[in-house]
Amino acid sequence: MNKILNYLLSGFFVYIVVVACSDSPESAPEPDRKPVITILGDNPVTVALNSEYIDAGATASDSEEGDITNRIVVVNSVNTSELGTYTVTYTVENNIGQSATEVRTVNVVNNSAPVITLEGPSIVTVPLGEPYVEFGATAYDAEDGDISANIVIDSSGVDTSVVGNYYVYYNVKDSSGIAAQEVTRDVVVTSTELF
Ligand SMILES: [Ca+2]
Ligand SMILES: [Ca+2]
16 A cells, blocks of 8 residues: 555656656747767877877767767967967857857976887788787887886777778877877788689
8 A cells, every 4th residue: 555655656756847847848849959069089188398289179969950060160279389278169050050169278288298119010911810919019208218008009990800901009198198199000901812
């Protein structure tokens, strides 16, 4: 009996919440929603003084209009020749004039970026069906020294069961959060057929 009462009460409660939360009880059309910007890469991001700042960009979508990334307007104030904190501002507007804005913070610091060096050849040929064997890489940072152990190797795109050209990506950051320029290795999977 208590169970049934509880059940009825909880149902009633849910009903009250639903009614209280819905500002348009009659099935009015969903209001057109604002676009949404998604910043790619780190935010905030730390870059070395006098280095080249390459912005990782952003994407924009609108629930009614889909992908509107190509309409993003970027204002990039980053000056890597001067220490400081800068911003990259992304703004997008949808077809009915609703806009969205996101801001990335970029810290330019007096600290150098690490450098990645590949071990082994930069182009590796793998016979179809054979495993890809990783040669590895080393990373050196002027402030931190050898940070090879921190390299993140992404070979997830390599499929040696299909003939083709693939890439392995090598990335590392120093203790200040400064990323090395990404290094790639080309993996060529070739057919073993003989003619
Ligand atoms: Ca919309
Ligand atoms: Ca460093």
